[in-house]
Every structure is written in structure tokens, then in C-alpha cells.
Amino acid sequence: MTDRAVHILPDGMSPVTFGGCFGWFHQARASGLQHVGVLICPGVSQDFSNAYRTFRLMAVRLAEEGYPVLRFDYPGTGDSSDAISQNLWEEWLASIHAAAGWLREEAGVTRLLLIGLRIGATLAASAVARRSDVAGLVLIEPWLHGRSYVSQFVTEARLRIKRSSGEDKNGGDCGTLEVGELLFSQESLDAMRAANLAQLPMPVDLQAAVFSSAKPEAVASRLALWHQSCASLFCGELAGLDAMLRPSQHTDEPDADLSALVDWLTRAVPPQVASRSSLLVRSVGALNLPGCVEEVLRFGEGRRLTGILCRPNGVKGQGFAVIICNSGGNPRHGFARFGVELARRLAEAGIASLRMDFAGLGDSAHLMDGVEAQTHVFDVDRARDVGDAIDALEEHGYRRFAIHGLCSGAYHAVHVARAEPRISVVLAVNLPWFSLRHERPGPDSIAQQCVGALQARHVGTLLIFGDGDPGLKQIERHFGPGGVSLQAFSEVSVAVLAGLDHELSVRWMRRIVADHILWFLQHQCNHCLKGVTQSGYTRHDFGLYGNNRTATEEDARAAE
Numbered sequence: 001m002t003d004r005a006v007h008i009l010p011d012g013m014s015p016v017t018f019g020g021c022f023g024w025f026h027q028a029r030a031s032g033l034q035h036v037g038v039l040i041c042p043g044v045s046q047d048f049s050n051a052y053r054t055f056r057l058m059a060v061r062l063a064e065e066g067y068p069v070l071r072f073d074y075p076g077t078g079d080s081s082d083a084i085s086q087n088l089w090e091e092w093l094a095s096i097h098a099a100a101g102w103l104r105e106e107a108g109v110t111r112l113l114l115i116g117l118r119i120g121a122t123l124a125a126s127a128v129a130r131r132s133d134v135a136g137l138v139l140i141e142p143w144l145h146g147r148s149y150v151s152q153f154v155t156e157a158r159l160r161i162k163r164s165s166g167e168d169k170n171g172g173d174c175g176t177l178e179v180g181e182l183l184f185s186q187e188s189l190d191a192m193r194a195a196n197l198a199q200l201p202m203p204v205d206l207q208a209a210v211f212s213s214a215k216p217e218a219v220a221s222r223l224a225l226w227h228q229s230c231a232s233l234f235c236g237e238l239a240g241l242d243a244m245l246r247p248s249q250h251t252d253e254p255d256a257d258l259s260a261l262v263d264w265l266t267r268a269v270p271p272q273v274a275s276r277s278s279l280l281v282r283s284v285g286a287l288n289l290p291g292c293v294e295e296v297l298r299f300g301e302g303r304r305l306t307g308i309l310c311r312p313n314g315v316k317g318q319g320f321a322v323i324i325c326n327s328g329g330n331p332r333h334g335f336a337r338f339g340v341e342l343a344r345r346l347a348e349a350g351i352a353s354l355r356m357d358f359a360g361l362g363d364s365a366h367l368m369d370g371v372e373a374q375t376h377v378f379d380v381d382r383a384r385d386v387g388d389a390i391d392a393l394e395e396h397g398y399r400r401f402a403i404h405g406l407c408s409g410a411y412h413a414v415h416v417a418r419a420e421p422r423i424s425v426v427l428a429v430n431l432p433w434f435s436l437r438h439e440r441p442g443p444d445s446i447a448q449q450c451v452g453a454l455q456a457r458h459v460g461t462l463l464i465f466g467d468g469d470p471g472l473k474q475i476e477r478h479f480g481p482g483g484v485s486l487q488a489f490s491e492v493s494v495a496v497l498a499g500l501d502h503e504l505s506v507r508w509m510r511r512i513v514a515d516h517i518l519w520f521l522q523h524q525c526n527h528c529l530k531g532v533t534q535s536g537y538t539r540h541d542f543g544l545y546g547n548n549r550t551a552t553e554e555d556a557r558a559a560e
Contacts, residue, residue, distance in 0.1 A: 015296040020081035023072030026063040035272035037109030040071035041116035041124040066271030089191035111135040136269035146195030181337035207268040211238035248329035251374040292347030299392035306363035307356035312347040324355035325409035331362030335503040447478035466500030
């Protein structure tokens with residue numbers, strides 16, 4: 001045990017770090033120490049983002065039932081540090097063991113209960129097979145065979161590459177496989193293919209449950225060996241399972257019903273209060289990374305809003321910070337983790353940032369009639385959320401602010417900057433529209449009003465689009481063919497990048513968009529960024545997109 005100051009936030013959540021991983025610890029509501037601690041093992045890629053809110057609500061529910069809960073991000077995912085191993089599978093397994101060790105040492109639990117989703121369920125079961133301190137295991141829609149999971153990844157990667165470049169490359173048959181923010185080596189793929197849930201040796205005293213959309217009897221037959229080794233194996237269905245798997249932007253649909261899972265868990269592995277009555281203290285630390293340090297900020301009314309402040313080491317941008325908004329319903333990490341990648345690229349250039357969750361998304365709570373609710377990704381005014389974020393940043397010494405967003409985040413960035421006088425720069429990527437309602441072009445349109453207001457306040461505005469992005473139609477609709485009317489707005493720059501998809505799903509796309517953002521900040525805003533480190537990327541020319549030089553994958557590679 002270690003003696004450090006207790007830091008429990010108002011909602012019982014505490015940020016924690018261990019071994020380069022970032023996580024949240026949920027304090028059990030019952031007094032005293034608990035014997036049984038819950039470790040949540042998420043999926044990866046879109047499974048991670050889609051189920052992020054459900055797992056937070058699950059952690060809150062289980063804490064109320066009396067379990068201390070730890071949920072965390074694997075290396076190379078979420079807010080954790082980048083993966084360092086050539087074998088992601090083994091590195092993720094090692095991080096699960098490190099998380100289990102944290103729960104034992106810092107929370108004082110003696111027995112563990114692991115909950116995993118899809119490939120996270122396969123990882124959790126693989127970890128359990130190597131441990132002797134696990135009392136329970138819950139698998140949600142698990143992949144029984146790693147080979148099937150890799151096949152799906154290969155298919156998705158090939159389709160994405162064909163859409164973006166018309167070529168079939170990087171498909172996973174040899175070399176590496178790129179899936180969103182993840183880059184799998186052949187060693188990683190081979191390790192994942194070898195995973196076979198049915199063949200894993202389970203502890204004899206293990207209480208196990210599988211919740212799946214498949215028929216319970218079919219799942220039970222596939223895990224026949226588990227019946228012989230586990231103390232108990234339950235196979236059932238989970239009402240509202242789709243809520244954990246659907247795209248995260250569907251925030252207007254009901255949350256997952258976790259009752260069946262919680263009921264089974266509390267019966268099979270009930271929480272147990274230890275004889276000692278004092279709480280163990282826990283460590284709360286910043287995540288120290290090459291070139292930057294990251295820490296959690298909780299702010300706004302009741303400290304319900306959450307953000308990650310990414311501060312550069314060494315030279316700083318003289319009190320300048322970039323606010324990074326949610327993309328769709330994803331948490332602050334962004335599509336393909338672009339929010340994290342951009343924050344750390346900014347830090348390398350000496351620029352601080354706060355990637356935040358709007359109320360009702362990610363780790364930021366939103367109460368409606370005393371009950372927590374999600375919020376619509378577009379149809380909510382985010383001015384108050386961003387204003388609270390700026391207030392928090394001002395308390396940390398920042399005085400000048402930019403705001404960045406992708407897709408819905410770009411929409412909110414433009415509208416918030418229009419009303420928030422403390423914002424001096426807008427960085428919008430693939431802005432889908434200026435108004436949620438269909439309106440005629442003209443001087444009274446929302447598009448003209450937004451751009452006019454930003455111009456009047458001398459807000460430097462960068463609009464980046466992929467050359468086939470639907471948002472370009474809105475530019476032409478309101479500002480004429482080729483955006484010709486934008487010539488009247490000297491503060492606005494538009495860049496159109498060839499081959500860029502809407503979600504920035506490929507690494508080179510995210511890299512070149514970050515290059516454009518950095519160039520714009522460092523060359524268009526030198527008055528507020530004096531002394532910021534130059535980062536050595538290729539300069540790109542800005543102007544109206546009808547005359548703009550477009551960037552390509554080859555440009556990104558040349559800049560490396």
C-alpha cells in the first residue's frame with residue numbers, strides 16, 4: 001500500500017494512471033474496504049467509443065451496489081500513452097494485469113471480477129486464464145475466435161483503403177494492418193488469430209457469464225469445456241445490447257438496460273466488505289508523456305464537465321490554449337483518436353490544449369430532472385460548456401483561446417466562437433452545415449451571419465474539407481461556386497485536401513490535417529504565439545478552395 005492523499009471527486013470518480021495507462025476509479029458507495037473489485041475491459045476501435053458511455057454508467061451502477069470499479073484505456077487507445085510493443089495483443093494483456101495489480105494495491109481488493117466487451121471480452125478471458133485471484137468473469141458479445149475478429153478487421157481495412165485511394169493495400173495479409181488509430185504488426189495479428197475462447201483453461205472456482213445476441217444454448221455448446229472447469233457458467237441475453245454496439249452518435253436512443261447483468265453479478269459474486277473500516281488512499285497522478293504532461297480537469301456546475309489538459313514541456317505558447325470538442329457522440333478522444341493525436345502534436349509545438357467532453361457525452365454528466373441523460377450531438381447549445389472550459393483554463397493562466405472541432409464539433413466550434421468573445425481562432429474540419437434547418441442562401445442566412453460575425457471580431461478561421469466531403473456543398477450553396485463570396489472575408493481560409501474522408505480514418509489524413517492546423521496557428525496567429533516552437537512540417541498554401549493547392553497522401557509522407 002502507498003500513502004497518498006485521497007482525491008475523490010463529487011461523483012465518486014477519480015482519475016488514475018498506471019504503467020502509461022489512463023483510467024477512472026469509481027469508489028464503492030458502501031463504507032469500508034471491499035474484497036471484490038471490478039475491472040472493466042473495453043473493446044477497441046469503434047467498439048471502444050460506442051460503448052464508452054454504457055461502461056461509465058455501468059461503473060456508477062456497480063459502485064452503488066458496493067463494488068469498487070476500475071475502467072481504463074489500453075495502450076494506444078483513449079487517453080493512454082501510445083503502444084510501444086510490436087505485439088499489441090500481449091501489450092493489452094499486460095495492461096489488464098497492471099490494472100488488476102492497481103486494484104489490489106491501491107483499492108485493497110483481494111478478489112477480482114472482470115467484465116469485457118467483444119474483443120475486450122476475449123482479452124479479459126485470456127487474462128483470467130493466467131490468474132488465480134479472479135472470482136467472476138462477464139463476457140458481453142465476445143469473439144470466440146480471434147481469427148474471425150482479424151478477418152473482420154482485414155475486410156474493413158480493405159474497404160476503407162479502396163474508398164480513399166482506389167487501391168487494395170495494407171490489407172493485413174503481410175506487414176501491418178491499419179484500423180483507425182490502431183496499427184497491427186504481423187506479430188499482433190498472429191497473436192490475435194491464435195486466441196480461442198473455448199480452449200482457454202478457466203479457474204475451477206470461477207463464476208462466469210456470457211451475455212450475447214446469440215441463442216444461449218448455442219453459446220453454451222461452444223464453451224462446453226467451461227462447464228467442466230468453471231464453478232458455474234451462465235449464458236443469457238442482455239436487453240438493449242444494441243445500445244453498446246450502435247454508432248456513438250445515436251445519442252437520442254435509450255441507454256442499455258444493465259439489469260440482467262447486475263442481477264447476475266450481485267448473486268454470483270456479491271460485494272464483500274472487509275473487517276477493516278478505513279478507506280485506503282489512492283494515487284492520482286498526471287500522465288507524463290514525451291513532450292507533454294496530461295491531467296484531468298473537472299469544471300462547470302458541480303464539476304460535472306470533464307476534460308484532459310495537455311501541457312507542453314519546455315517552451316509554452318504564452319498562455320494560449322486550443323479547446324478540442326467532441327466529434328459526434330464519441331468521447332473526447334475523437335474519431336480514430338484524432339483528438340488525442342492533435343493534442344499531443346500541439347504540445348510538441350509548444351501549444352497547450354484541453355480536449356473536453358460536452359455535457360451528456362463521454363465523462364461529462366448531464367442531469368435532466370435529477371436523472372443523467374445523453375445530449376444530442378447537434379441540437380444543443382454548447383456555449384455554456386465551452387465558457388466553463390475557458391473559465392477553468394483561465395484559472396490555469398491561459399488568456400487566449402482557439403477552438404477546434406470535427407464534424408459536429410466543427411459545427412459547435414463555429415457557433416460558440418460566434419458568441420464567445422474570448423475565442424480568437426476557429427479550426428473546423430469537415431463542417432457539415434451552418435444551420436440545422438434548411439434555409440435559403442442570402443445575407444440573412446445563418447452561414448452569412450456566422451462568417452460575418454467571426455470576420456467582424458477578427459477571428460482567424462480555418463475551414464478544412466476533404467475534396468469529396470458533403471460540407472463543401474454548403475459552402476457553395478451560401479458563398480457561390482468555388483466559394484467566391486468568401487473573398488470578402490479576409491479572416492477566413494479554406495483548405496481542400498484530396499482523398500480526405502470525413503472521419504480522418506487513415507493515419508496520413510490525420511497527420512496532414514494536423515499539419516494544416518499547426519501551420520495556421522503558427523503563421524496566421526504569430527501575434528498570440530510568439531516563441532512557440534517550430535515543428536518542421538511542410539508549409540501548405542491557404543486560400544479559397546477553388547484556387548487552393550490540395551494536399552495528398554504523398555505530401556504527408558514527404559513531410560515525415
